[in-house]
Amino acid sequence: MSVDPFRPHSRPGAASASPPSQRPTRRTVLAGALGALATPALTGCAGLTERVSANAGKRRDRLSVQVYGTDVEVAFYDRLARRFEQSRRGVTVDLVSVPFSEASVGIDAALASGTAPDVFRVDYPTMGVYASADQLLDVGDALSDLRTDISPAFLEAVSHGGRIYGMPQHIDTSGVVYRPDVLRDAGITSVPDRPQDAWSWEEFAQVAQRLTDKAPDGRSAFAVNWQALGAFRWLNWLFQAGGHLYNADQSAATLDTAAARRALDFTSSFFRRGWVPDSTSTKGATLPDAQFTSGTLAMVLAGNFLLPAFSETIGKRFGYAVTYLPQDHRAAGELGGNALVATRGAANPELASDFLAFLGAPAQMRDFCQASVLLPTRSSLLAQRLDFAVADDLMPVYAQQVRTIGERDVADVTTATFAEVNLALANELEQCFLGGRSTGATLSALADAVDQPAGLNDEGGRA
Numbered sequence: 439m440s441v442d443p444f445r446p447h448s449r450p451g452a453a454s455a456s457p458p459s460q461r462p463t464r465r466t467v468l469a470g471a472l473g474a475l476a477t478p479a480l481t482g483c484a485g486l487t488e489r490v491s492a493n494a495g496k497r498r499d500r501l502s503v504q505v506y507g508t509d510v511e512v513a514f515y516d517r518l519a520r521r522f523e524q525s526r527r528g529v530t531v532d533l534v535s536v537p538f539s540e541a542s543v544g545i546d547a548a549l550a551s552g553t554a555p556d557v558f559r560v561d562y563p564t565m566g567v568y569a570s571a572d573q574l575l576d577v578g579d580a581l582s583d584l585r586t587d588i589s590p591a592f593l594e595a596v597s598h599g600g601r602i603y604g605m606p607q608h609i610d611t612s613g614v615v616y617r618p619d620v621l622r623d624a625g626i627t628s629v630p631d632r633p634q635d636a637w638s639w640e641e642f643a644q645v646a647q648r649l650t651d652k653a654p655d656g657r658s659a660f661a662v663n664w665q666a667l668g669a670f671r672w673l674n675w676l677f678q679a680g681g682h683l684y685n686a687d688q689s690a691a692t693l694d695t696a697a698a699r700r701a702l703d704f705t706s707s708f709f710r711r712g713w714v715p716d717s718t719s720t721k722g723a724t725l726p727d728a729q730f731t732s733g734t735l736a737m738v739l740a741g742n743f744l745l746p747a748f749s750e751t752i753g754k755r756f757g758y759a760v761t762y763l764p765q766d767h768r769a770a771g772e773l774g775g776n777a778l779v780a781t782r783g784a785a786n787p788e789l790a791s792d793f794l795a796f797l798g799a800p801a802q803m804r805d806f807c808q809a810s811v812l813l814p815t816r817s818s819l820l821a822q823r824l825d826f827a828v829a830d831d832l833m834p835v836y837a838q839q840v841r842t843i844g845e846r847d848v849a850d851v852t853t854a855t856f857a858e859v860n861l862a863l864a865n866e867l868e869q870c871f872l873g874g875r876s877t878g879a880t881l882s883a884l885a886d887a888v889d890q891p892a893g894l895n896d897e898g899g900r901a
Contacts, residue, residue, distance in 0.1 A: 498786040500530045501793055502555040504545070506538040508746075510827075511810045518806065522796050529789065549573050549781070556784040557793055560604070561776050562595045562848075563670070563856045568779065569598035570854035570894070575780040578602035580791035584798045584816065589841075592815045594848040596777050604777035605794040607803065608812040611771035611840045612663060612671065613760040613832075615730065615748070616737040621645075624652040624736070629761050633838045636762035636769060639678075639704055646713040649736045660737035661718040661726030662708070669720045669863035670851055671739070671772050675701040680767035683850040683859070683888060688895040691888035693881045697767065702870060702877045709871045719871045720864040730758075739763070741774055742836040745829035746811050760832045762839055769842040773851060775812070813837055855891035862887030 505515045512535045519531040534555070536544060542564060548554035549568075560568070568574050578585070578601055585593065588606070596604035621629065626645055630636045637645065649659035664671040673683060681697030684690065692698075708714045715734075717724045730738040731751040740748075752758065763771055778797060780790035796802060800816060804824065807814045811828050813836060814820060820840070826833050853859070862884060870880040 498789065499528055500532060501557065501786070501789055502532045502534070503793070504534050504536060504541070504555040504558040506536055506541050506559060508810070510746075511806075514806050514809050518797060518802055521802070522793060525796070526789075526792070531793070552783065554781045554783065556786070556790045557778055557780050559607075559776050559778055562606075562773055562852050563860070565596065565604055565777055565779055566598065566852045566854045566856060569603045573782055574603040575782050575784060575787055575790060576601045576603060577605065577780060577791045577794055580795045581605060581798060583795070587800075587816045587818050589815075589817060591773075591843050591845045591848045594845045595773060595775075595852055596779075604779040605798040606775070606777050606815040607797060608807050608810070609773060609775035609815055609840055609843075610741045610743050610813055611774055611836060611843065612674065612739045612741050612763060613835050613839055614660075614737055614763060615740045615758055615760045617756055617758055619756060620649070620736040624648050629759070631761070633762055633769065633842070637764045639764050639766045642764040643704075643707075646708075647711070650711070650713050653736070657734050657736070658715050658729075659713045659735075660739070661714045661729060661735055662705075662739045663726055663741065664720050664864075664867075665718065665722045665725055667860060667864065669867060670856075670860050672701075672705060672720070672863060672867055673847075673850060674763060674770055674772050675705050675766075677770035677844075677847050678764065678766040678768060679704075682846055684853070684892070684895075686846075688849065688853055689892055691885040691892070693885045693888070698881055699877055700766070702867075702881060705867075706870050706877065716872060720867045742811065742813065742829075742833060743774070745832060746827075749828045760835045762835060763842075769839075770844070770847060771839045771842050773843050773848050775815075813840055853892075853895045855894050858891050859888055 503515075503519065505512060507515070515535075516533055519533045523529055523531055541559070545554060545558055545560075545568075554573075565574070581602060584605065585602070592606050592609060593602070596602055596606050616629065618629075621627075626648060646659040653659060662671065676683065676698060679697040679701040681695050681701060682692055685692045709716060709719065715724075715729070716722075718726050718729070726735065726738045727740050727744050727747070729735050730740070731748060733756065748758065763769070778794055780787065780794060784790040797806075798816075800819060803814045803816055804819055806812070807819070808824050808826050811826050811833070813833070814824075820837050823834065824830075866880050866884045866887065869875040869883075870877065
C-alpha cells in the first residue's frame, strides 16, 4: 500500500512503558474519550481537529472527506471527488489531506468533539478500533454490488459483528523482490514464475545460504519487512506453517502449536545463520527497502506499494524482479491496504454511503489503483491485466499473491486490540531474534500478550 499503516508514526500508547497488563488499549482509551466527549486531554488536538474536519456546517448537500497518501493518491482522490460532484448535481465534496502520522489522533479527537469528517480513509487493522467502538456507519446495503464481486477474506477486513462498516478500496501484500544479476552470479538460475512453484522453506533456505556464501563483505542475502510496527508480517510465516495467532473466535492465543514453533525456529534462523543483517530485526532502525535500493541486499520482502519508490530510487543502476513468498504447509501473505469508512454521525448518511459505493465501483477502483500502483479488491478487476503507472510487469505477481490471503488470516489482524498485539510482536520477537531467548519462552510471552486484551474482541462482535 502506498502509505504503510505500520511505517514509523506514533499512535496513542505506542511509547508507553507500562507493562501490558496495566496498559489501556487504544480501544478503551477511545471509548472513554467518546463517553466523556471533549475532555481537557483532547484540547491539544483542537487545531488538528479543526483542520481535518470540514463538517462544521452539517449541510446535507456537502460531504466532508479526510484522506492521506502520496501526492499521486491525494490528487486522484480529488479527481474522484470532482467526478462524484458531476454525477450528483448540487453536491459538494470537501476533501482534506493530512499526514498519515496525524490521521488517527485527528480522527480520535474529532469523534470525541463531534466534528469528525463524514468519510475518512483508514487502514484495515485500525478500523477495527472504530467499528468496535460503534463509531462507523453500516454501509452494507450501499455496497451490495461490491459484495458480489469480492473475496470473503477482503470483505472480512471491513466487517464487524456481521455488518459491513467500510468500502475496501485496495489491498497490498509482500513479494520477494530480487536482483537477477546477483542470483545469477551465485549460481541461482531458476526463480519461481508461477504461484504453485513458489520456493518451499527448504528451497528458500538453500537460496539464502548460497547467496550468503557468495556475498561480498557488507552485503546480505535478504531482509524481511517487519520493522517499524510491521512486526505483524511475521504472521505470514506462521500462516504458511499452518498456524494462527488466535483461536477461531479470537478469545485466546493459539501459539502453543507445532506450527508456531516451526515458524519461529525458521525465522530466528535468519539471524543465527547470518542470512539477514541484525539491523533488520523487528525493532531495527534501518528499513530493508532502503538497503535494497542501496545495493546491499540480494533480495528483500517488500510490498507492492514500494514499487514506485524503487523505480525512482534505483533507476537504471540495476535490474530487479519479483517472485512469490515462500510457502510451507500452505501459501500465505499479509493483508495490507486501506478502506474508506463513513462516521455514524455523518450529516447525510445516505450521501456518505453513496460516495463509498461510487468510489468502490469498477471504474473508480480501477482508475485509482492503476494510478497509485495498488491492487483492487474486486475479483473481476484482480482477474484483469491492469495498466499500472509503474512496474506494470511486476504487479501480476502481487495480484496472484493476494489470493493466498484467507479469511482467518484477516481475522487475526483486524481485531479491536491488534495495535497492542502488534507492539507485543515487535518486542517479543526481538528478544528471540537478537536476545537469545528460546522459541518456547518467546511463544509463551507472546501468548500472554495476546491473551490479555483478547476479551475485548468479543464485545459487540469481532472486527
